[in-house]
Amino acid sequence: MAYSRQAKDFVAISDLHPNTTHPRVAGVIIGKTDVKSFPDRKSIGFDRFTFGFTIKDSPDYFINVSSWGNDGYINGLSNSFRIGDCVIIENPLVATKDPEKEDRFCPSTPSLYRLLVSEAHSQLSIGSDIETMNRLLPLLHLPVKDSRDFYSLGDIVANGQSLDRTVINILAAVRSIAEPKFFTTADGRKGQRLEVKLFDDSVTSFPLVCWDREAIQLVQTLIPRETVLFISDARIGFDSFRNCMTATVNSKTIITVNPDTKEASLLFSYAKEVSESGVLDEDDRPGDVSVDSISDVYTVSQLKLKAQENPEVFCGITYSFISKLDLDTSVSKVIRSRCSKCRYQVNEEIQSCSNTACPGGDQPLTVTTGFDLLVDVTDHTGTLQSCSLNGTVAEKTLGCNPEEFVSLTEDERTAMKWKILLERCKVYIKITPSPKSRSGMRGNVLQCSLADPGEVKQNMSALQ
Numbered sequence: 051m052a053y054s055r056q057a058k059d060f061v062a063i064s065d066l067h068p069n070t071t072h073p074r075v076a077g078v079i080i081g082k083t084d085v086k087s088f089p090d091r092k093s094i095g096f097d098r099f100t101f102g103f104t105i106k107d108s109p110d111y112f113i114n115v116s117s118w119g120n121d122g123y124i125n126g127l128s129n130s131f132r133i134g135d136c137v138i139i140e141n142p143l144v145a146t147k148d149p150e151k152e153d154r155f156c157p158s159t160p161s162l163y164r165l166l167v168s169e170a171h172s173q174l175s176i177g178s179d180i181e182t183m184n185r186l187l188p189l190l191h192l193p194v195k196d197s198r199d200f201y202s203l204g205d206i207v208a209n210g211q212s213l214d215r216t217v218i219n220i221l222a223a224v225r226s227i228a229e230p231k232f233f234t235t236a237d238g239r240k241g242q243r244l245e246v247k248l249f250d251d252s253v254t255s256f257p258l259v260c261w262d263r264e265a266i267q268l269v270q271t272l273i274p275r276e277t278v279l280f281i282s283d284a285r286i287g288f289d290s291f292r293n294c295m296t297a298t299v300n301s302k303t304i305i306t307v308n309p310d311t312k313e314a315s316l317l318f319s320y321a322k323e324v325s326e327s328g329v330l331d332e333d334d335r336p337g338d339v340s341v342d343s344i345s346d347v348y349t350v351s352q353l354k355l356k357a358q359e360n361p362e363v364f365c366g367i368t369y370s371f372i373s374k375l376d377l378d379t380s381v382s383k384v385i386r387s388r389c390s391k392c393r394y395q396v397n398e399e400i401q402s403c404s405n406t407a408c409p410g411g412d413q414p415l416t417v418t419t420g421f422d423l424l425v426d427v428t429d430h431t432g433t434l435q436s437c438s439l440n441g442t443v444a445e446k447t448l449g450c451n452p453e454e455f456v457s458l459t460e461d462e463r464t465a466m467k468w469k470i471l472l473e474r475c476k477v478y479i480k481i482t483p484s485p486k487s488r489s490g491m492r493g494n495v496l497q498c499s500l501a502d503p504g505e506v507k508q509n510m511s512a513l514q
Contacts, residue, residue, distance in 0.1 A: 059074055060074055060075060060076045060107075060138075060182075061073040061074060061075055062107060062108065062111070063075065063077065063105070063106075063107045063108065063111040063112065063113045063161060064108065064110075064111045064161075066113070066144050066161065066163055066165075067144060067163070068144050068145065068146060068163065070144050072140075072141050073139075073141065073142060073144060074138065074139070074140055074141070075105070075107070075138070075139045075142065075165070076107060076136065076137070076138050076139075076177060076182055076186065077105030077106050077107040077112070077113075077136070077137060077139075077186065078105065078106055078107075078134070078135070078136050078137075078186040078187060078189050078190055079103055079104070079105055079131060079132065079133050079134060079135050079136075079137060080104050080105065080106050080112060080133065080189070080190065080194065080304055080306075081103060081104035081133065081157055081303070081304045081305075082101070082102070082103040082104070082128075082132065082133050082264045083101050083102045083103070083262060083264060083301050084101065084262045084263050084264055085099055085100070085101040085124055085125055085128050086099070086100055086101065087099045087100075087121070088100070097121070098118055098119070098120075099118070099119060099120060099121050099123075099124035099125065100116060100117065100118045100119075100124065101116070101117060101124060101127075101128050102114060102115060102116040102117075102156060102301075103115050104156075104157050104159070104304065105137065105139075106186075106189045106192075106194075107186065107189070108189070109189065109192050110160065111160060111161065112157075112159055112160070112161070112194060113159055113161040113163065113164060113165060114147070114152065114156045114157060114159055114161075114164045114165070115139065115142065115164070115165040115166075115167060116164065116165075116166055116167070117166070117167040117168065117172075118166075118168070119168065119169050120169075123169045127167070127174060130174070130176070131174070131176060132264070132267060132268075133264065133267075133268050134190060134268075135176055135177075136176065136177035136182065136183050136186045136187065137174055137175065137176060137177060138174070138175050138176075138177050139165065139167060139172065139173070139174050140172060140173040140174070140175075141171055141172050141173065142165040142166060142167050142172050143165065143166040143168070143171070143172075144163050144164075144165060145163060145164055145165075145166055146162060146163055146164075147159075147161075147162065147163055147164040152164060153302075154302075155301050155302065156301060156302060157194065157282075157283065157302050157303070157304050158283070158302070188310070190306070190307065191306065191307070191308055191309055191310040192306070192309070192310060193219075193280040193282060193304075193306045193309050193311065194282050194304050194306070195219050195280075195282045195283075197280070197309065197311035197312070197313055197314070198313065199219055200218075200219040200220055200221040200280065200313075201213075201218050201219065201220055202221070202222075202250055202251075202252050202253075203220070203222055203248060203249070203250045203252055203253035203256045204250070204252025204253050205252075206218075206220070206253075206256070206286060206295050206297075207252075207253055207256075207295060210288075210295065211288045211295075213286045213295065214286065214287055214288045214295075215285070215286070215287060216285075216286050217283045217284065217285050217286070217300075217302065218283075218284060218286055219280065219281065219282045219283065219284070220248070220258075220279075220280075220281040220284050220297060221250070221278070221279070221280050221281075221309075221313055221314060221317060222248035222249065222250045222256065222258075222278070222279060222281070222317075223248065223249055223250060223275070223277065223278050223279070223317055223318070223320075223321035224246060224247075224248060224269075224272050224273075224274050224275065224276075224277040224278075224279060225246075225247040225248060225249040225254070225255060225274060225275065225330060226246070226247040226274050226363075226483075227244070227246050227247075227269060227270065227272065227274055228244060228245045228246070228247075228362050229244070229360070229362060230242050230243065230244040230266055230270075231243050231244070241261065242261070242263060242266060243259065243260070243261055244259075244260045244265075244266045244269065244270070245257050245258070245259050245260075246258040246259075246260065246269050246272075248279070248297075249321070249324075249330070250317060250320075251317070251320050254330065256295075256296075256297070257289075257292075257294070257296045257297070258281070258284070258296070258297045258298070258299065259296055259297070259298045259299070260298075260299045261298070261299070262299065262301075265299045265303070265305070268305060268307075269305075272307065275321060275322075275325040275330065276321070276322070276325075277307060277308060278307075278308055278309065278314045278317050278318045278321065279305055279306065279307060279309075280305075280306040280309040280311070280314060281297065281299070281303060281304075281305050281306075282303065282304045282305075282306070283300070283302040283303050283304065284297040284298065284299060284300070284303055285297065285298045285300045285303075286298075341478045341496055341497045343365075344365045344366065344367060344478055344496075345367070346365075346366045346367065347366065347367045347368070347369070347509045348366045348367070348368050349368065349429055349430075349431040349432075350368060350370060350427065350428065350429045350431050350432040350433060350434055351431035351432045352431070353366060353368060353434065353479070353481055353493075354432065354434070354489075354491070356481070357481050357483060357490065357491040358490065362483070363480065363481065363482050363483070364480075364481055365478065365479065365480045365481070365496065366478075366479060366481070367476060367477065367478055367479075367509075368427065368429065368477050368479060369429065369474060369475070369476055369477075369501050369505075369506045369509060370427045370428055370429040370434075370474070370475060370477055371427070371428050371429065371471075371472050371473065371474060371475065372425050372426070372427065372428075372470050372471055372472070372473070372475060372477075372498070373426045373427070373428035373433060373471070373472065374424075374425055374426035374435075375423070375425050375467050375470055375471050376423070376424075376467075377423075377448075377463045377464070377466055377467040378460055378463045378464045378467055381455075381456060384421060384422070384423060384455070385419060385420065385421055385422065385452045385455065385456070386419070386420070386422040387417040387418070387419045388417060388418055388419075388422075389415065389416070389417060419452060420440065420441045420442075420444070420445075420452055421439065421440055421441060421444035421445060421448070421452060421455075422438075422440055423438070423439040423440065423444055424436045424437065424438065424439070425437050425439045425495065427477055427479070427493065427495075434479075434489075434493045435489065436492075436493075437479065437492075437493035437494065437495055438492070438493065438494045438495065439495045439498070440494075443495055443496060443497060443498070446497070446498075446499075447470065447495075447498045447499070448466060448470075449466075450466075473500055474500070474501045474503075474506055475498050475499060475500055475501055476497075476498070476499055476500075476501040476502075476505070476506075477495060477497070477498050478495070478496040478497040478498070479493050479494065479495055479496060480493070480494040480496055481493055481494075482494065
């Protein structure tokens with residue numbers, strides 16, 4: 051491989067060989083593991099430290115690098131760079147890799163070799179040459195696997211537990227990123243866990259779990275709903291507690307952010323359209339939360355405060371009034387039809403979905419019709435505006451279905467409205483962070499019924 055004059059002393063990964071003397075390798079970091087320690091067999095009572103990373107210098111070639119040493123050297127080296135940095139490695143040892151051992155625990159690479167970086171013989175520095183960086187940085191957006199070799203989230207869900215414990219590639223968009231949770235294990239080791247919700251044109255929410263600090267640092271830089279990921283070698287598992295399939299980032303996984311591929315471009319366009327339509331904000335179906343599991347009681351101001359302090363979805367109970375309920379407006383503003391494929395609002399007269407990225411494509415339009423209301427929830431501390439009251443929850447609250455509602459006269463709709471309006475209700479609500487909304491959050495009513503006065507008094511006094 052030929053490099054420019056400024057890079058002529060770099061050895062290409064494809065040209066590396068154990069007989070290469072004093073190699074100088076430039077590459078961009080595409081993967082990195084956390085530092086780990088093991089008891090030193092030669093020095094009883096002391097630990098040896100190690101970590102690994104993967105560098106890429108061309109569209110087709112990348113190689114794994116590992117380093118062993120004492121605490122100070124290894125942690126210092128690891129902290130000096132992160133995924134996405136361009137590095138120059140001076141005089142690494144080029145060793146023949148053990149394919150069975152290495153490919154089991156490290157990213158699978160096309161190279162027959164691996165690099166060893168040692169404190170005594172090697173040096174690693176961050177690249178600063180503009181020409182070298184311009185050559186290497188675009189490689190971050192090229193997946194390490196065939197761009198067509200992936201499972202959609204729908205494929206994973208459809209295959210279910212038959213994929214349990216398998217390692218596969220995934221192409222998906224980022225829907226949301228939770229805050230990391232920190233813990234200490236029984237033997238005193240500190241750990242962390244972060245969950246990312248993914249989506250594509252077949253599934254609106256799918257969990258990706260990160261345990262390594264390096265993976266967590268990477269995903270925390272991503273912008274939800276504006277980022278597509280090609281995740282190579284994610285481990286698939288069945289979460290019996292949540293009764294769903296999950297993906298986990300492991301030591302083999304390489305995450306490619308916003309891949310420069312046709313498939314990723316199509317998904318990015320879909321994600322952008324769905325996000326701008328508000329469908330993801332509205333897709334808080336009550337069926338995914340059991341109201342029996344909700345017990346925390348809040349005032350409206352407490353709900354708002356928790357939403358500001360906690361970027362994760364949460365649920366609660368509030369004893370409040372429905373202060374806005376527009377039932378006596380146009381029926382088209384109370385009952386809406388949505389495409390059953392992408393949940394875009396549609397006009398059935400047109401007989402087609404207006405969403406150009408709809409996964410239904412040119413298939414005949416199929417719609418779901420139901421209540422689609424926005425209500426205000428108010429108590430003595432404030433008001434939650436424009437909370438969604440949809441589907442069967444709205445039917446139970448109003449005491450009728452859409453067909454029955456359409457047959458009501460305007461006076462009957464007004465009478466129905468005043469039976470509910472300004473009555474103290476027990477409202478089960480789901481709060482979802484929504485940066486694009488004016489309040490920074492969206493409320494979705496999971497259940498609403500007239501409140502028992504004794505229950506209200508008992509709970510409201512407890513909140514004082």
